[in-house]
Structure formats: C-alpha cells, structure tokens
Amino acid sequence: MAAAANVENWTMLSPDLKSDLDLSTEELLRLLDLAGDVKRNPLRYTSALRNRYLTLLFEKPSLRTRMTFEVAIQQLGGGSILNIGPIGDREPLKDIARNVERWTQGIVARVYSQQTIEDLAKWASVPVINALSDLYHPCQALADFQTIRERLGDFRGLRLAFAGDGNNVAHSLMLDAARLGAHFTIACPKGYEPDAAIVAQSRAFAAETGATVTVTNDPIEGVRGANAVYTDVWASMGQEHEADKRREIFMPYQVNETLMEAAGPDALFMHCLPAKRGLEVTDGVIETPHSVVFDQAENRLHAQKALLLMLLS
Numbered sequence: 001m002a003a004a005a006n007v008e009n010w011t012m013l014s015p016d017l018k019s020d021l022d023l024s025t026e027e028l029l030r031l032l033d034l035a036g037d038v039k040r041n042p043l044r045y046t047s048a049l050r051n052r053y054l055t056l057l058f059e060k061p062s063l064r065t066r067m068t069f070e071v072a073i074q075q076l077g078g079g080s081i082l083n084i085g086p087i088g089d090r091e092p093l094k095d096i097a098r099n100v101e102r103w104t105q106g107i108v109a110r111v112y113s114q115q116t117i118e119d120l121a122k123w124a125s126v127p128v129i130n131a132l133s134d135l136y137h138p139c140q141a142l143a144d145f146q147t148i149r150e151r152l153g154d155f156r157g158l159r160l161a162f163a164g165d166g167n168n169v170a171h172s173l174m175l176d177a178a179r180l181g182a183h184f185t186i187a188c189p190k191g192y193e194p195d196a197a198i199v200a201q202s203r204a205f206a207a208e209t210g211a212t213v214t215v216t217n218d219p220i221e222g223v224r225g226a227n228a229v230y231t232d233v234w235a236s237m238g239q240e241h242e243a244d245k246r247r248e249i250f251m252p253y254q255v256n257e258t259l260m261e262a263a264g265p266d267a268l269f270m271h272c273l274p275a276k277r278g279l280e281v282t283d284g285v286i287e288t289p290h291s292v293v294f295d296q297a298e299n300r301l302h303a304q305k306a307l308l309l310m311l312l313s
C-alpha cells in the first residue's frame with residue numbers, strides 16, 4: 001500500500017488561480033515539484049480529495065482541459081464533475097457562483113473575458129481556476145514548464161521562443177518563463193504583439209531573475225538559438241472570423257523545418273494543441289522526435305492534480 005501523502009506546504013496563499021500571478025514564484029516551483037511527485041507516485045494521492053466535487057463552467061470547446069480535470073479529480077478520490085456548459089442569460093453570474101459553491105468545492109471556468117473569471121472569484125467562496133480566458137491560460141503553462149523541466153532540467157538561462165500570436169498562451173508562458181529565469185522571445189507580426197502591461201510585468205520579473213523578455217517581428221531572429229520553439233493557433237477561439245486574414249499575415253511565422261533549423265538541431269518543438277497542421281506548424285515538425293506536444297498534453301493531468309491539491313486540500 002502506498003504511503004499517504006504529506007499535505008504540509010501544499011496550500012497556496014491565493015484562494016484562486018485567476019491568472020498565473022495568483023501563484024508566487026516559490027509556489028510555482030512547489031507546484032512543479034508536487035506535479036512531478038504526482039506523476040511518479042500517483043497512488044500516494046488516491047484519496048487526497050475524497051468527496052470534493054468540481055463545477056466546470058465552459059463557454060468554449062475543450063478536449064484536454066476538460067478531460068484532464070475530470071480524470072484528475074476522480075484519481076484524487078473526489079466526485080465527478082458537474083458540468084454546466086455556457087451560462088447563457090438565464091441568471092446572472094453572481095447567482096450562479098453562489099449556487100454552485102453550495103454543492104461543489106471548486107469552479108473551473110473557460111471563458112471569453114478575464115472579467116468573468118474575476119467576477120466568479122469575487123462572488124464564489126470556493127476556489128476559481130482559470131481554464132483559459134482571453135488573457136491567460138495558466139493551467140497550460142504549468143504543464144509546459146513541467147515538460148520543459150523533464151526535458152531540459154533547470155530553467156535558468158534556457159531560451160524559450162514563441163512564434164505566432166501574442167495571445168493567452170503566450171502571455172502565461174512569458175510571465176512564468178521570466179519568473180523562472182528563462183529567457184523568452186516572442187516573434188509576431190506587427191499589430192499582434194502581446195499585451196503591453198503583461199510584457200511590462202514579465203520584464204519586471206525578468207529583472208529579478210536575470211532573464212530577458214524580447215518582442216520582435218523577425219521570426220528567424222526570434223527563434224535563433226532557442227532550446228524550445230513554441231507556437232499556437234493563429235486565430236484563437238472567438239477569432240474564427242479573422243482566420244483568413246490572419247493566415248496571410250502569420251504565414252512567415254509558421255514553425256517549419258527552416259525555422260527549426262534556425263533554432264538549432266536539439267531544439268524542442270512545443271504546442272498547447274489543438275494544432276492546425278500546414279498553418280502555424282508543418283506536419284513534419286510536429287511529428288519529429290523533438291516534438292513534445294503529447295508530453296505537454298499528458299502533463300496537463302499531473303500539473304492540474306498538483307493545483308487541485310494545493311487549492312482544495
């Protein structure tokens with residue numbers, strides 16, 4: 001029989017994960033350690049969240065996030081998910097928050113506007129987890145840094161390059177890279193740069209850790225010498241009507257064999273998925289042994305188990 005896990009030092013100062021910033025750097029590192037242990041020793045945690053239930057409030061589609069939260073809570077001994085889907089206009093969000101907190105111990109929300117996450121956290125007394133908003137995708141970044149650590153070891157001095165849209169996934173990666181001491185460069189077309197306030201916040205973190213945060217419009221220079229090259233869809237959920245226009249603008253930023261060559265022969269390829277082959281990445285690149293996209297997907301499970309342990313224990 002596996003030894004019971006020690007719950008000391010698990011809990012987070014913030015009651016929610018509204019964005020990456022709700023985890024201090026120290027908590028982020030602790031979460032990554034816990035995620036590693038959860039992955040190596042899953043049986044230690046099988047009753048850690050007994051009788052805990054989650055509400056899933058998803059305004060947008062999902063494969064990985066929904067499935068990994070469902071499997072995570074069940075493997076931690078909790079109940080299954082109560083899935084309410086898009087909320088529509090039947091009742092105000094503040095009433096929904098004060099209903100579901102009476103029945104479940106946490107809310108996992110995938111929304112259009114970050115404000116919806118903030119409002120949920122304001123009204124609900126149970127933890128609210130951002131499962132993707134227009135500004136952040138913190139759960140994805142947790143799994144990504146778990147994957148980077150497994151493959152490349154210590155974060156300090158690593159070079160992480162992102163080619164494509166300055167979007168939610170890029171924002172969360174940039175914030176966490178800077179805090180962990182990894183250099184972060186984003187190469188994006190003019191007008192598609194990341195949010196200026198999030199760049200400024202990331203640079204403030206980088207000043208403390210010795211990392212750098214670079215925004216460029218040159219894709220080849222952006223990825224040169226990178227240890228890992230990351231990309232994401234050019235049109236995020238909710239931007240589908242811009243997909244044709246974006247396809248032309250973003251084509252020079254496609255992660256193809258030429259771009260990977262500029263990074264170097266050992267560079268990893270990363271993508272949060274779902275991927276559009278032939279657009280932001282070629283089939284050749286995503287199918288090479290340097291592609292870690294399915295490790296990232298697997299680690300969503302382990303990293304979110306660690307997050308649930310820290311928020312709901």
Ligand code: CP
Nearest residue numbers: 062063064065272273
């Ligand atoms: N990467 C990610 O969040 O995948 P889903 O949209 O399928 O949840």
Ligand code: NVA
Nearest residue numbers: 167232236237272273
């Ligand atoms: N940027 C993408 C990520 C999907 C996981 C989106 O928001 O649709």
